[in-house]
Amino acid sequence: xxxxxxxxxFFLAILYFSSVSAIAxxxxxxxxxxxxxxxxxxxxxxxxxxxxxxxKRHKNTAFSWLRNIFHDCFVESCxxxxxxxxxxxxxxxxxxxxxxxxxxxxxxxxxxxxxERECPGVVSCSDILVLSARDGIVALGGPYIPLKTGRRxxxxxxxxxxxxxxxxxxxxxxxxLERFANIGINTAGVVALLGAHSVGRTHCVKLVHRxxxxxxxxxxxAHVEHMLYKCPDAIxxxxxxxxxxxxxxxxxxxxxxxxxxxxxxxxxxxxxxQLATDKRTKPFVKKMAKSQDYFFKEFxxxxxxxxxxxxxxxxxxxxxxxxxxxxxxx
Ligand code: HEM
Ligand SMILES: *[C@@H]1O[C@H](CO)[C@@H](O)[C@H](O)[C@H]1NC(C)=O
Numbered sequence: 262x263x264x265x266x267x268x269x270x271f272f273l274a275i276l277y278f279s280s281v282s283a284i285a286x287x288x289x290x291x292x293x294x295x296x297x298x299x300x301x302x303x304x305x306x307x308x309x310x311x312x313x314x315x316x317k318r319h320k321n322t323a324f325s326w327l328r329n330i331f332h333d334c335f336v337e338s339c340x341x342x343x344x345x346x347x348x349x350x351x352x353x354x355x356x357x358x359x360x361x362x363x364x365x366x367x368x369x370x371x372x373x374x375x376x377e378r379e380c381p382g383v384v385s386c387s388d389i390l391v392l393s394a395r396d397g398i399v400a401l402g403g404p405y406i407p408l409k410t411g412r413r414x415x416x417x418x419x420x421x422x423x424x425x426x427x428x429x430x431x432x433x434x435x436x437x438l439e440r441f442a443n444i445g446i447n448t449a450g451v452v453a454l455l456g457a458h459s460v461g462r463t464h465c466v467k468l469v470h471r472x473x474x475x476x477x478x479x480x481x482x483a484h485v486e487h488m489l490y491k492c493p494d495a496i497x498x499x500x501x502x503x504x505x506x507x508x509x510x511x512x513x514x515x516x517x518x519x520x521x522x523x524x525x526x527x528x529x530x531x532x533x534x535q536l537a538t539d540k541r542t543k544p545f546v547k548k549m550a551k552s553q554d555y556f557f558k559e560f561x562x563x564x565x566x567x568x569x570x571x572x573x574x575x576x577x578x579x580x581x582x583x584x585x586x587x588x589x590x591x
Contacts, residue, residue, distance in 0.1 A: 289575025292409035296388070301380035305410075308389060311372040312396035320513060324461035325365035326397030327515070329390050330567060331454070332360060335444070336426045338571040340415030341386035344369060344584045352420045359427045362464050362504075366585070369393070373584050386584035387412035391568045398564070401460055403515035404557040408568050413578035416587040430467050431531040434539040444570050450563030452545035455536055456556055459519035460512065462504040463529045465492035471531070479534055481526035488529075505529055520550035 297304040315322045333343035336354070344366060347353040354360060369386070372393060376384045388410045399405050428437050441451045468488060471477040473495035476485050491505045506512040507529060508519055522528060523537035524546060536542045549556040579588050 290411065291574050292411045292569055292572055294407065294409055296409070296411035297380075297384060301376070301383045303379055304376060304384050304388075305392060307375050307379060308372055308392045309396045311375050312393050312400065315368050315371065316397070316400045319365070319368070321461070322365045322368050323397035323400045325363065325368075326390075326393040327401070327457050327460070328363060329369075330394035330564065331457070332363065332427065333387070333390055334567045334570045335440075336419050336423050338415065338419075338573065339387050339391060339412055339568060340573050340578060341390050341412075341581070341584060342415045342417065342419045344386055344390065345418050345587060346585045347418075351418045353418050354420045354423055357420050357423055359423055359429070361467065362462070369584050377582070382580055382582065384580070385412050385414050385578075386581045387414050387572070389584065394564070394568075398515060401513065401515035404561050406561045406564050408565060411572070411574050413573040413575075414581040414584075414587075415573060415578050428532065431470075434532070434535045434542060437532060438541065445566050446563050448541055449545050449559045450566065452536060452542050452549060453556055453559035454563045454567070455533065456517065456519050456549065456560055457515070458507045458528075458530070458533055459515055459517070461507050463507055465494070465497040465503040465505070466499065468492055468505060468529055469495055469497060479526060479538075484525075484527040517549050517551075517553045517556045520546050520556070524550055 295305070312323070312326065329343060330339075332354070333339055333341060336342070343354045343360075345353055345355075347356055355363060355366065369389060372389055373384075373386060376389070391408055391412065392410070395406050395408050426440060428440060438448060438451060441447075441454075446454070469492055471480060472485070472488060472492060480488070487509070488505055492503055494503075497503050508514075508522055509527075510518045510522070519533075520537075523533050526534070526537075528534040528537060537546050545559075549559070582588055
């Protein structure tokens with residue numbers, strides 16, 4: 262070929278491949294705002310209404326929706342794999358140690374059923390999981406965060422790789438920062454997301470190693486007294502519901518009181534405490550302790566990134582009929 266015809270060939274090849282990818286993009290628009298605009302226009306309102314109804318009856322449902330988005334989206338993909346029950350072959354994510362204390366899964370089904378009545382087979386459990394977190398955050402007094410939709414549901418549990426992603430209660434800050442960086446969340450984002458520990462509870466089993474055999478000297482003595490009162494046994498009875506509230510000041514509010522607590526050495530988990538002491542994170546902790554606006558701004562940005570982690574879109578995955586079960590294949 263002459264050099265001219267080579268150039269022409271090259272151009273045609275580029276044109277061809279870019280049109281092929283344009284067609285593929287048309288079939289799979291990825292995540293978009295208001296994905297259900299035509300297929301189920303009421304979807305987002307139904308989710309909001311259900312979240313508010315459930316919140317009226319059980320305030321702690323909102324804590325669960327907030328924790329769900331972390332435990333589902335952080336483990337490779339926002340694909341509602343968290344919600345699947347165990348099968349004969351596979352342990353569910355819900356039953357692993359990292360999911361300890363997670364609750365209210367049956368009320369996800371309540372939301373799903375309301376959607377199925379209106380638009381059967383249209384709205385994915387992964388979008389329900391993400392949008393319920395958004396509306397739960399608002400119920401707790403946090404910011405309204407516009408989020409995209411169009412996720413589809415995975416078919417398998419990720420329990421086997423869960424620990425490679427979700428940090429443990431005593432993980433080093435270096436590992437925590439690295440894992441969040443892997444999905445595009447920077448230090449400010451990590452500090453903001455941990456602000457979720459401004460609501461809810463921590464069971465004694467996750468705390469007793471800071472109290473027994475010796476009290477962790479890093480803990481605020483005034484807080485130790487309360488923790489010992491709530492967790493009187495070095496080996497808590499796994500069946501007894503013994504726990505300490507994450508934020509005694511405003512336990513039902515998603516606010517920046519968490520940052521003042523951890524600066525005051527009242528962080529319950531080792532990761533909470535380290536957030537306030539590690540020199541990479543401390544400047545952000547101080548800034549968020551001072552400014553709720555700054556906390557909310559970074560929190561909204563990080564939740565958005567988390568919610569867009571590696572979704573199944575287009576023809577990948579499925580729309581589950583029930584959130585705790587993958588569909589039967591015929
Ligand atoms: C380094 C990262 C994190 C670790 C090690 C961690 C660990 C934990 C642990 C051990 C509990 C107590 C569970 C129990 O005893 O019932 C907990 C509770 C909670 N976590 Fe995290 N977490 C982390 C990050 C996050 C993030 C990013 C969010 C949300 C954006 C979140 C939301 C929550 C909520 C809302 C609760 C309270 C749940 C309830 O009361 O039902 N956590 N976390
Ligand atoms: C973290 O705590 C678990 C128990 O929950 C323990 O098995 C593990 O050794 C601890 N890891 C570190 C680094 O201290």
